[in-house]
Amino acid sequence: MQSGQSRLDAVWAEVERRDPGQPEFHQAVREVLDSLAPVFAARPELAEPGLLERIVEPERQIVFRVPWQDDRGRVHVNRGFRVEFNSALGPYKGGLRFHPSVDIGVVKFLGFEQIFKNALTGLGIGGGKGGSDFDPRGRSDAEVMRFCQSFMTELYRHIGEHTDVPAGDIGVGGREIGFLFGQYRRITNRWEAGVLTGKGQGWGGSAVRPQATGYGSVLFAARMLERRGAGLDGLTAVVSGSGNVARYTIEKLRQLGANPLTCSDSDGYVVDEKGVDVELLHQIKEVERGRVREYAERRGPSARFVPGGRVWEVPADVAFPSATQNELGEEDARALVANGVRAVSEGANMPTTPAAVRVLQEAGVAFGPGKAANAGGVAVSALEMAQNAGRAAWNAERVEEELAGIMRSIHDTAYETAERYGAPGDYVTGANIAGFERVADAMLAQGLI
DSSP: OHHHHHHHHHHHHHHHHHHHHHHHHHHHHHHHHHOOHHHHHOOOGGGOOTTTHTTTSOOOEEEEEEEEEESSEEEEEEEEEEEEOOSSSSSOOOOOOOOTTTTTTHHHHHHHHHHHHHHHHHHSSSEEEEEEEETTTTTHHHHHHHHHHHHHHGGGGGGBTTEEEEBTTTTTTTHHHHHHHHHHHHHHHHOOGGSSOOGGGGTTOOOOTTHHHHHHHHHHHHHHHHHHHOOSOOEEEEEOOOSSSHHHHHHHHHHOOOOEEEEEETTTEEEETOOOOHHHHIIIIIIIIOOOHHHHHHHHHTTEEEEOOOGGGGGSSSSEOOOTOOOOHHHHHHHHHHHHEEEEOOOSSOOBOOHHHHHHHHOOEEEEEEEHHHHHHHHHHHHHHHHTTTOOOOOOOHHHHHHHHHHHHHHHHHHHHHHHTOOOOHHHHHHHHHHHHHHHHHHHHHHHO
């Protein structure tokens, strides 16, 4: 039998050969593989030929065209994707992303990350992801509805509450989930509430679901700091993005006594010395679908807009990359370290480049990787599925309590696994190994499928 390291090297070489031109997917796979050598040394049965090869290959990849008409009657054709990556622990679970950057490599990276993130929750859900290169920015509600209806007309045949349960992601919020669910219901003639999560609370959605990813990222950071004998109260924070994750990260930071200084979008960032007013930000981004520069215009003298800038140049105690993949690079990490950052918690999926992660870890910064730190969203999605299965609706207090317990468990699992494998304080290694072990054990138990 090959050694553990030679097995890892062989799998990596095959991924590079079979999946060219997919840098984000390569990055996600490489990060996990780089953590696994000590696992194979301790548990050689997990180096069994074929196990890793199956984990890095999706069980199913679906690509389809999405034709739709704009308000002027012009026809557009976008491309839709759903990658059903691994169902060893439960039905595929993961969001839909509508953004021009979406391609099969991006969806595969997101789906691969989702396998281990979902495993860490302990809630019996597999990993998947999907989306389209459609850009909802600047489109009317009617145009978004027509696109969503066309997208679901193809996707519906591949999903179901016991098969694959999509949710939202970048570009897919409550509006889009509503349009998608309506079309699914129309086509199937079934009120199958558990087929999509992120629904409105009045028709099957869960309390706290919109807040869950941002809240969870902050709770994870608080737990990391607690391990070091500190807390968030009185600290300053930089947050990137202005979508759901960023806004509710800001909200939870304020609840826990921290002062969130920034938010951003593709035009630049705002720094607000008084702390970001989350209600104003919600109004501009969620209701008016405006830009963060409008926040600075309406907030008053405490806020200023920096066009084309990067939030990481703003001095702060803690940082929350909450926008998109690879947004925090090596030089950004050096700026954070120079400014005395204590902890970084990833609200987005893989927002920190490998070089930046190394800079932060070498400087002793507590670093929470996305597959652990931002698992709150999918955790509450799984709680939404549980409520749907029982035709129940839990109150916000119960859901928040459940979320806090899950995030504490994820943190402690990653922390203790890292210690067990000789990498104390390394949450990347701990999260990768803990998620991998749960998935690998289930795959071995279920046979060669």
